[in-house]
Amino acid sequence: MSTASADPVDPDPFGYKDRTSYFVTPLDPGAFGANADKSIILSPYGTSRTIECASFHGQGWCRQFDHLGNEHKLDLVKIPTGSSEWDYRGVWIYNPF
Numbered sequence: 001m002s003t004a005s006a007d008p009v010d011p012d013p014f015g016y017k018d019r020t021s022y023f024v025t026p027l028d029p030g031a032f033g034a035n036a037d038k039s040i041i042l043s044p045y046g047t048s049r050t051i052e053c054a055s056f057h058g059q060g061w062c063r064q065f066d067h068l069g070n071e072h073k074l075d076l077v078k079i080p081t082g083s084s085e086w087d088y089r090g091v092w093i094y095n096p097f
Contacts, residue, residue: 014056015054016052016054016063017053017054018050018052019051019052019053019062020050022053023039023040023041023047024038024039024040024047025042025043025047026042039090039091041074042091042092043074043092043094044094045067045094049065049066050064050065060076061073061074062074062076062092072095073095074093074094074095075092076090076091076093077091077092077093078091
């Protein structure tokens with residue numbers, strides 16, 4: 001007899017999660033081809049440092065830590081790609097302050 005298994009319960013479903021794999025830099029191969037579905041990151045660290053994002057009620061925010069461990073907000077600019085509010089490509093910009 002097999003036992004049922006379930007995904008572990010996330011203790012903080014609205015907390016920050018590693019989303020680095022959802023991003024590309026403008027110079028990455030395929031950034032405007034095969035990976036055009038990913039958001040673009042404009043950061044001195046590119047995707048070499050973890051990018052963490054969180055969301056709640058359709059709103060999202062992201063951050064990246066610098067080489068000294070300081071948190072930096074990533075500001076979103078939406079580039080329209082269609083006729084709907086949800087048709088856009090995100091460009092996330094590292095805020096050094």
